Amino acid sequence: MNPQKRRKIFERLRSANPHPTTELAHRTPFELLVSVVLSAQATDRSVNLATEKLYRVADTPQALIDLGMDGLVGYIRTIGLYRSKAKHILQTCRLLVERHGGQVPQSREALEALPGVGRKTANVILNTAFGHPTIAVDTHIFRVANRTGLAPGKDVREVEDRLMKFVPEEFRKDAHHWLILHGRYVCKARKPECPACIIRDLCEFRKKTKA
Secondary structure, eight states: OOHHHHHHHHHHHHHHOSSOOOSSOOSSHHHHHHHHHHTTTSOHHHHHHHHHHHHHHOOSHHHHHHHHHHHHHHHHTTSTTHHHHHHHHHHHHHHHHHHHTTSOOSSHHHHHTSTTOOHHHHHHIIIIITOOOOOOOOHHHHHHHHHHSSSOOSSHHHHHHHHHHHSOGGGHHHHHHHHHHHHHHTSOSSSOOGGGOTTTTTOOOSSOOOO
16 A cells, blocks of 8 residues: 555545544543553443443542452443453552652553553554554454554554554554444444445455445
């Protein structure tokens, strides 16, 4: 795919959604961090339903520590892998209090040192909470990048590196959100909705679906 085509893709995505953001409900970087950890192998909707009640009673690291394992599990048991996620979240809360004054750090190294936080989660926090031009490659972005020809790669890190190289700088901060939403609602895994796609003529997927 040539640079002109990539630019047109992002121009159209921006025109359709000028101010994209995550669908995870949050008010602070800490709430976003907890929600992202909970969202692994779970839908944003299921996470939002649980955290709406959780954040009313505990929205800081110390408040979650005070809630304890059983208390936290009571709010998130509807989410998959809730016990291991609760364990990671409480360990992370303790580290935030001990090392970072209860605040979410703004460096990749410090974020990735937290339990349950890998590169993808760190990218989400850096981008959405702190405005860094990072791209967190999830299953949606991996599929869209490969299927469209935008930034094909054999694994998520290769796709991330290629997107960071190929996405024009002016679009880099929002590219993550546009591509996730496009993969979630249009370029779906089983059957992409090509007739409704605003970048259909720019996409290099050969087996486009018909209405």
